[in-house]
Amino acid sequence: MRTITYSEAIHESIDYNMEKDETVFNLGEDIGVLGGGFRATHDLYEKYGRKRVLDTPLSEIAIVGAAIGAALGGLRPIPEIMYIDFTPGCMDMIVNQMAKIHFMFGGQIKVPMVLRTVCGAAGYNAAQHSQSMYPFFVHTPGLIVVTPSTPYDAKGLLNTSIADDNPVIFMEHKRLYTSKGEVPEEFYTIPFGKADVKREGDDLTIVATHALVHDALALAEEMEKEGTSIEVIDPRTLVPFDKETIFKSVEKTNKLIVADESILSCGMASEISAIVAEEMFDYLDKPIIRVASPNCHCPFSMPLEDAYIPGKEELKEAIAKVL
Amino acid sequence: MQISDKNNIELLRTMKRIRTFDETCQKLFVAGRIPGALHCYTGEEAIATGVCKVLEPSDYILSTHRGHGHLIAKGGEFKYMLAELFGKSTGYCKGMGGSMHLASVKHGILGANGIVGGGICIAAGVGFSIKYQGTDQVVVCFFGDGGISTGFFHEGLNLASIHNAPVVFVCENNLYSISMTSKRATGLDKLSTRAVSYNMPGETVDGNDILAVYESAYNAIERARAGKGPTLLEYITYRWRGHHAGEAGDGLFYREKKELESWKTKDPIRRYQALLLKEGKITEEKIEKMEMDIQQEMDDAIEFANNSPYPKAESIIELSMLKKE
Numbered sequence: 001m002r003t004i005t006y007s008e009a010i011h012e013s014i015d016y017n018m019e020k021d022e023t024v025f026n027l028g029e030d031i032g033v034l035g036g037g038f039r040a041t042h043d044l045y046e047k048y049g050r051k052r053v054l055d056t057p058l059s060e061i062a063i064v065g066a067a068i069g070a071a072l073g074g075l076r077p078i079p080e081i082m083y084i085d086f087t088p089g090c091m092d093m094i095v096n097q098m099a100k101i102h103f104m105f106g107g108q109i110k111v112p113m114v115l116r117t118v119c120g121a122a123g124y125n126a127a128q129h130s131q132s133m134y135p136f137f138v139h140t141p142g143l144i145v146v147t148p149s150t151p152y153d154a155k156g157l158l159n160t161s162i163a164d165d166n167p168v169i170f171m172e173h174k175r176l177y178t179s180k181g182e183v184p185e186e187f188y189t190i191p192f193g194k195a196d197v198k199r200e201g202d203d204l205t206i207v208a209t210h211a212l213v214h215d216a217l218a219l220a221e222e223m224e225k226e227g228t229s230i231e232v233i234d235p236r237t238l239v240p241f242d243k244e245t246i247f248k249s250v251e252k253t254n255k256l257i258v259a260d261e262s263i264l265s266c267g268m269a270s271e272i273s274a275i276v277a278e279e280m281f282d283y284l285d286k287p288i289i290r291v292a293s294p295n296c297h298c299p300f301s302m303p304l305e306d307a308y309i310p311g312k313e314e315l316k317e318a319i320a321k322v323l
Numbered sequence: 324m325q326i327s328d329k330n331n332i333e334l335l336r337t338m339k340r341i342r343t344f345d346e347t348c349q350k351l352f353v354a355g356r357i358p359g360a361l362h363c364y365t366g367e368e369a370i371a372t373g374v375c376k377v378l379e380p381s382d383y384i385l386s387t388h389r390g391h392g393h394l395i396a397k398g399g400e401f402k403y404m405l406a407e408l409f410g411k412s413t414g415y416c417k418g419m420g421g422s423m424h425l426a427s428v429k430h431g432i433l434g435a436n437g438i439v440g441g442g443i444c445i446a447a448g449v450g451f452s453i454k455y456q457g458t459d460q461v462v463v464c465f466f467g468d469g470g471i472s473t474g475f476f477h478e479g480l481n482l483a484s485i486h487n488a489p490v491v492f493v494c495e496n497n498l499y500s501i502s503m504t505s506k507r508a509t510g511l512d513k514l515s516t517r518a519v520s521y522n523m524p525g526e527t528v529d530g531n532d533i534l535a536v537y538e539s540a541y542n543a544i545e546r547a548r549a550g551k552g553p554t555l556l557e558y559i560t561y562r563w564r565g566h567h568a569g570e571a572g573d574g575l576f577y578r579e580k581k582e583l584e585s586w587k588t589k590d591p592i593r594r595y596q597a598l599l600l601k602e603g604k605i606t607e608e609k610i611e612k613m614e615m616d617i618q619q620e621m622d623d624a625i626e627f628a629n630n631s632p633y634p635k636a637e638s639i640i641e642l643s644m645l646k647k648e
Binding site: 051056057061064066067069071075077092104105166240 | 383414418420427429444446478482641
């Protein structure tokens with residue numbers, strides 16, 4: 001099978017869906033002429049024109065608000081917020097409007113839209129361009145939250161997101177855009193709420209998201225040689241959340257590490273740990289260990305950012321605690 | 324501007340229906356029959372009535388927390404509105420929304436909003452979608468003088484303007500955002516002057532003069548429909564009641580009684596009724612009959628809302644995420 005990047009996979013899904021459905025359009029900052037900060041919409045402007053790849057002013061509230069309005073008016077918008085760090089400026093639109101309209105109006109109307117945004121620390125962008133604050137959206141009922149870790153998952157899940165009638169937060173990860181993987185040329189979808197067992201193992205379960213999936217897989221590979229068998233599970237969507245696949249794994253391994261780049265306190269690793277602790281307490285031989293960004297802001301200085309980002313080192317320390 | 328005799332009567336009837344609905348709701352609230360927050364539109368009826376009279380059924384509106392008048396003027400029915408205010412399953416929003424989130428999508432009413440100014444950017448997007456799809460619809464976005472100071476206003480008007488979207492922004496300036504006066508909040512004599520920044524026409528109009536409202540709204544809506552872009556309309560008015568129905572003494576602890584009394588002499592309904600009587604377009608008997616019919620509609624709505632069941636607890640989860648069809 002051919003190999004393409006995560007960014008190309010996203011691009012391919014948007015392109016296919018725009019071709020197939022006239023109501024699909026994009027709006028955001030520098031997504032048109034420039035092709036998007038991470039190239040996910042490059043050349044679509046030339047192909048579909050400015051009406052469907054709409055460069056907006058620096059107006060995050062209006063990007064999300066107008067996407068909501070366009071969805072109410074019968075379109076399927078794909079708004080892009082350049083960095084997740086810019087979403088606090090339009091949080092009312094996301095939390096009080098986008099997520100609630102279907103519910104508050106008693107199910108009278110759908111808000112089909114996919115808000116694409118970018119998370120993760122990378123490239124020494126410091127405290128305001130490095131966050132993984134999607135737990136805010138997990139905390140908001142009414143939103144689907146998608147976190148693809150591979151090009152294959154990115155294309156399949158974006159296809160599903162664009163076709164879905166619920167509002168979706170599609171979380172892309174900075175350190176993954178140039179990562180490569182096998183992706184079919186044809187159209188396919190991946191259902192929401194279906195975790196993927198990225199690697200089977202018997203001694204320990206690591207539930208990981210985004211870039212940490214790859215750190216966990218690399219570590220599992222290394223530790224296999226030392227005789228430790230690690231199972232790596234990627235939830236792929238945080239809402240809806242597939243707890244069954246994780247429960248099944250914990251039943252087998254009796255040990256769990258949860259690794260996610262959002263901040264430790266009230267972060268996704270904490271939420272997943274709580275879900276498992278509540279229902280699977282009897283199956284756990286050791287306390288659940290969380291691997292997450294520390295409870296502080298992302299620093300600028302190069303060695304400090306490297307130390308800040310949770311990765312293989314932190315996973316190793318966690319493994320040492322449970323094995 | 325020429326308005327047909329039939330429409331003259333309709334304008335009066337709609338204003339009276341709004342007055343009856345909200346004054347009844349105020350009483351029901353005080354009597355403990357309506358829970359939560361309730362914001363009455365009494366005194367401001369000419370704006371919703373005049374603006375919505377210009378609209379076609381296929382046009383859209385976005386409303387505010389003080390939105391009952393907008394819904395009624397755009398075709399909302401008393402009984403489903405009141406059932407919603409009672410939290411009943413037969414309400415427009417199945418009891419999930421209440422007064423501040425009333426919506427009736429089939430009437431083009433894309434929702435009241437509990438967030439002041441929250442509908443402004445959404446309206447810009449609805450306008451964009453109309454243009455995108457090439458229909459000749461128009462969207463009217465209502466907001467108050469409080470909404471004009473939000474960031475939503477700036478981003479929404481700018482976006483609508485650069486896309487020449489068919490949106491009419493209607494600022495209902497009732498002079499107070501809760502206790503803060505619009506003059507203190509903006510430093511402006513006319514809020515419509517802000518339109519200049521967004522390269523669109525702006526007009527300030529007497530919001531208690533139904534004919535002036537109708538004419539200005541007609542011009543702005545037809546302009547939008549003709550593809551000439553958005554307009555900002557400011558209607559000066561006054562709310563007779565407090566910010567919300569539970570506010571003691573109709574808010575007279577931050578505004579003067581004589582101010583309220585002077586605005587009551589500018590009652591948009593009485594003004595218009597006197598004009599129609601003077602011009603012989605309606606008779607006292609017909610007005611009496613109109614009022615009796617409206618009261619009957621109100622009484623029927625109360626009975627309907629009273630007799631309706633509360634929603635089942637399961638519906639909270641059912642509506643939390645849209646099911647696949």
